[in-house]
Amino acid sequence: MEPSRIEVMKHIGKEVDDLSLEFLNPIESNWQPADFLPDSGKENFFDELKELQDACKELPYDYLAVLVGDCITEEALPTYTSWLMTVEGIKQVEEPNSEWVKWVRWWSAEENRHGDLLNKYLYLSGRINMREMETSTQWLIADGFDIGTDDDPYRNFIYTSFQELATNISHRRTATLAKKFGNTHLSKICGKIASDEMRHAKAYKTFISKFFEVDPSEVMLAFEDMMRKKIVMPAHFLRETGEKIGEVFSHFSDSAQRLGVYTTIDYIEILESLLQEWKIEKVRELNAQAERARDYLLALPARLRRIADRTKIPELEYEFKWITR
Numbered sequence: 031m032e033p034s035r036i037e038v039m040k041h042i043g044k045e046v047d048d049l050s051l052e053f054l055n056p057i058e059s060n061w062q063p064a065d066f067l068p069d070s071g072k073e074n075f076f077d078e079l080k081e082l083q084d085a086c087k088e089l090p091y092d093y094l095a096v097l098v099g100d101c102i103t104e105e106a107l108p109t110y111t112s113w114l115m116t117v118e119g120i121k122q123v124e125e126p127n128s129e130w131v132k133w134v135r136w137w138s139a140e141e142n143r144h145g146d147l148l149n150k151y152l153y154l155s156g157r158i159n160m161r162e163m164e165t166s167t168q169w170l171i172a173d174g175f176d177i178g179t180d181d182d183p184y185r186n187f188i189y190t191s192f193q194e195l196a197t198n199i200s201h202r203r204t205a206t207l208a209k210k211f212g213n214t215h216l217s218k219i220c221g222k223i224a225s226d227e228m229r230h231a232k233a234y235k236t237f238i239s240k241f242f243e244v245d246p247s248e249v250m251l252a253f254e255d256m257m258r259k260k261i262v263m264p265a266h267f268l269r270e271t272g273e274k275i276g277e278v279f280s281h282f283s284d285s286a287q288r289l290g291v292y293t294t295i296d297y298i299e300i301l302e303s304l305l306q307e308w309k310i311e312k313v314r315e316l317n318a319q320a321e322r323a324r325d326y327l328l329a330l331p332a333r334l335r336r337i338a339d340r341t342k343i344p345e346l347e348y349e350f351k352w353i354t355r
Contacts, residue, residue, distance in 0.1 A: 033245055039119025039130060039183055042240045046129035053233035054136050063147035066219050068154065079154060085213040086155040091347060091355075092285040093207060098163055098352045099282040100200060101152060103265040104223075105145035106170045110264060111138040118181045137230060144223045151219060162351040165271050166278070173267045173275050178259040184245075184252035187237045188304075192261045194231035195300045196292060198224050203291040235307050246313050247320035253310075254323035257301065257330055270351045281348035288345075294338040302331050 033041075068078035089097075111134060115122045120130040152158045179185035205220035241249045268279040286292045305311070310327055 035118045035183055035248075038241060038245050041244060042237065043119070043129040045240070046133050049233060049236060050129075050133055050136060053229050053236075054140055055229075057139070060140070061143070061222060063143055063150055066147060066215070066222070067150055082151075082154055082215065083156045085215060086157050089155075089157065089208075089211055089213065089216075090289075091353060092289050093204070093211070094157055094353050095282060095285040095348075095350050096200075096289060096291050097148065097204060098152060098158060098350070099265060099268065099285070100197075100204065101145060101148035102163065102167045102170055102268065103197075103263070104141070104148060105167045106175075106264065107138060107141055107145060109171055109174055110141075111135075113175075113177075114186065116181050117183050117186050119183050137233075140226055140230070144226065147219060147223070151216065157354055159352055159354050162271060166269065166352065169269050169275075170265060170267060173269070175264060175267055177262055177264070178256065182252060184238070184241055184249050185256055187234050187241070188249075188253050188256050189261060191231060191234040191238055191304060192256075192300055193264060194227050194234055195303065196261075196263070196296070198227035198231060199296050199300075200286065200292045201227060203289070207289065207291070235304070239308055242308060242313060246315055247317045250310075250313065250316060250320040250323045250327075253304075253308075254326055257327060261297070278348075278350070281350070284344045284348070287343045294334075294341055298331050298334045298338065301334070305331070 068075050068082060114120065114134045115131070120134060121128065122131050125131060149163075152163065153160055177189055179189050201220045201224035205217045205224060208214070208217035208220060238249065263279070263283075265282070266279050267276045268282060269275055270278045283292075287294070305327060310324060313324065316324065
């Protein structure tokens with residue numbers, strides 16, 4: 031008999047505290063947004079502010095759009111945290127001090143710094159209509175999201191494994207581009223955030239590896255299901271003032287594609303890396319349905335590459351309300 035999701039979560043939960051020590055940093059020694067921003071309590075604040083704004087003057091339009099979109103995505107953290115607290119096997123009310131509840135809280139606490147830092151930096155840059163950006167953030171939290179995982183821990187952690195890798199790529203590329211545009215300060219900021227995302231990706235990938243050890247067929251079927259649905263970005267409901275839900279996300283995505291910050295090829299390469307990480311080709315003791323799921327997953331990257339070859343990136347810039355030019 032296959033174990034239930036709750037049984038698997040309890041079994042793996044015994045290791046989560048140790049994994050937290052491996053993949054999360056101690057709070058007291060962790061970096062904080064204030065470490066990277068001008069200190070308003072010091073006499074040289076306005077000199078540092080001018081230096082920051084001068085460095086932002088030459089940032090291209092698409093780059094600013096991507097940075098704002100990344101910031102809004104990070105600031106919608108309350109949605110992601112509340113979603114994970116509903117996952118089967120994570121009982122915040124019944125077991126407030128369980129390993130899994132602590133993991134979600136501590137992961138959220140690390141992630142929370144990302145939006146804080148980007149928000150404050152963009153405010154100081156002088157290039158952003160902050161009210162419009164803040165309105166989009168409020169809409170994204172108010173609208174919530176549906177990532178196709180329900181309350182299944184397998185699907186949720188497959189999703190977070192994929193998504194943390196995607197955000198690592200996005201922040202790492204914005205770091206590289208910032209340096210190219212002569213803004214080494216912003217490059218360091220984006221690089222620090224990217225580093226966090228990679229640690230978190232390693233954690234969620236480890237959770238899935240351990241799930242495969244005890245419930246391989248069900249995890250394989252969950253992986254197949256998520257890839258058939260496609261992994262949607264957490265900001266897929268992104269909108270601006272006066273627009274319908276999700277209308278601005280495609281424009282944000284187009285900007286990212288034009289810059290090469292996050293592309294269709296990146297999506298495919300993340301999938302390939304997960305197939306390798308979880309040793310999908312070598313997983314044993316699968317039932318017949320899971321074997322068919324494995325066949326689908328192993329053939330999927332080549333299929334997606336054929337589609338990607340025919341995909342064209344729109345050249346027309348969208349006029350974002352977020353950016354003051």
